[in-house]
Amino acid sequence: MADFKKDAQELLDAIGGKKNVSAVTHCATRMRFVLNDPSKADKERIEDIESVKGTFTQAGQFQVIVGNRVGDFYNEFSAVSGLEGVSKDEVKGAGKKNMNPLQRIMAALAEIFTPLIPAIIIGGLILGFRNVLEAVPMWFLDGQTIVETSVFWSGVNAFLWLPAEAIFHMLPVGITWSVTRKMGTTQILGIVLGLTLVSGQLLNAYGVQDIVAGEVPYWDFGFFQLDMIGYQAQVIPAMMAAFLLVILEKWLRRVIPEAVSMIFVPLLALIPTIFVAHAIIGPIGWQLGTWLSLAVNWGLSGTFNWVFGFIFGGLYAPLVITGLHHMTNAIDLQLVADYGGTNLWPMIALSNIAQASAVMGVIWLHRGDEKEKAVSVPAAISAYLGVTEPALFGINIKYVYPFVAGMIGSAFAGMISVAMDVTAFNIGVGGLPGFLSIQSGLLWFFIAMAVAIIVPIALVIVFEKNNIMTSWENDNLPIPKLGN
Incomplete structure (x- = not known):
């Protein structure tokens, strides 16, 4: 733990000292602070600390990314600061003083849905697998489905409805x-x-x-x-x-x-x-x-549904930052209940892919930067698997132009998805595995995936090579400032 002592002292000084800390705890990879005055935290100084891989503010908490050895770092921080940690729930409660009413509502909604997400994801995977078994004609089976030609897989398909029904x-x-x-x-x-x-x-x-x-x-x-x-x-x-x-x-x-x-x-x-x-x-x-589902379905199926897809696809990543994206869970589930599928979930998966691809553009341009690589590579992998917060807060918002590139790529991918009536069985795994949840329009979903991969990477390269938005600082971005 001795190797963290200097960095822990530096972090304590950079966040404004002991008197500026209202509460502190840690999770799997991050130190989580509730600061009395968030403006006293010197983000540039903190991110220059050797052990620190990034910072962001979420749910009223100032979070410092340390990595897998955050437990050791936390112990050293407690020793040099004299601050005792509290539970994560207590930190969440203290962090609410830094949140506006809308953010408090969204935080509550997130805490309601978060415990359900593992089951919902598994349910989505099961439905996606059942889709492959019972609804996808196979060329090597003369156009028949797997269920139509195999008693065993027919039994598996029927059995898997038991957990799927229980979940949904x-x-x-x-x-x-x-x-x-x-x-x-x-x-x-x-x-x-x-x-x-x-x-x-x-x-x-x-x-x-x-x-x-x-x-x-x-x-x-x-x-x-x-x-x-x-x-x-x-x-x-x-x-x-x-x-x-x-x-x-x-x-x-x-x-x-x-x-x-x-x-x-x-x-x-x-x-x-x-x-x-x-x-x-x-x-x-x-x-x-x-x-509600009628209104969203009207936007998704109307004459100008491609406009709706373009707007939603582009704005989903900012929704993640504000916490408003948790509302889409309810809308997805309502669409499934009323229409037997959802056009919304494919766009969410495409947004995950676009933000991950923006990080890949940064990785390519900044190859050789080992400190940034320690954040960017895991962040890209996580986003490609459907969890975008590490990519958003660790890389894309930090540099701004990758964030915008991801939004643009997601907008065009969403437009294609909606215009071609791509639908999913239900909420499933986001990112690249999202194709397993697709109910109809699988070919067009793959085309939209290609757009979500290529466009953000290309735009990141163009933006940086031409110094477009590259001089912006994180504090100039209005959306993340909602948490302050």
Whole structure:
């Protein structure tokens, strides 16, 4: 650890000293600070420290990229500074003082969806694999699918629907659990609430449109009836119901005596929420989600859908910076629920590829810079696999022109994708493996991928060779400053 002592002291001085640190912790590769005055942090001085591979500000936290030995660095920093670390949750809480209301909402939304992402990604891969098995005619099978010619693969295809259905049809269970987890209320109540939205007693939401009036089962309360409709794969109704449960539980814990709270708080929070969820929130939330997906689908399928694709493709990377990109998860899932596929997800995968390719352009131009290579190569690999934050914050925003080059490449790739009606089964793996999630228009997706690779690399080279935007500093970029 001794080799970090000098760098740790230098970092402490460069961030404004001990008095400027409100909270500190670390994750797998980064030191994470909440600073009392972020403007006192000297970014240029910090990035010149030998152990530091980059800096960025996110969710009200000033983050310093150290690498895999961040644990050793953190211990040395604690020794020279006298500062004791806190939990990541405490740092997140402290960081909120540096966030505006919109960013707080987006941060909360991110914390709700983040625990669900691993399952959603696996589900997307499964659906993509099933697509290859059952929907792609194979030339070596005389135009038949694998499922049509193999009993074994037909069985595999049928079996894989079990986890896929659990992930996507039962998604409301995950959402209601995640909301209660995030808000600090009773998580098992959230799980039970989610189960009541997708119970086998209820009519499957996917079949409601095909059921004639009078054939929908209902609960008969004498003076009114309530349709027994499920909300499989519905995001907005699940979120609204979960937040109602959280509000009720927190209020009841304040007004009910502690001696009987274990009985009456769960009872009076859960039962009314379930009723309101089916009588009011579910129908309203479902309608809101339908309108939202209609609006996005109108943009994706209208006469000028290529314009929508160009704009969304170009602006997705800035959405990642602000945290607004988490809203697209809900829109994707709503499109899938309403239309059986999503045009949005292919553009997200293409944006990942474009930002990764911009980093590749920088790697080519700056070959020989070992310190930058330590950041840029892993960042490019990560982005090509669908996680762009290291590329965005470590390289592209730092130099600005790669960021713009990636946006332009993504815009043209998105335009091609939408114009050619490329759709995905569902949310899947982003970046290069994104083709596994494609439902239709696979050839055009590969063409758009080529654009997302070639255009950013070419533009990065052109921009740097001609000194276009190369003199800009990170602080001149307006979007990242939203976090300050």
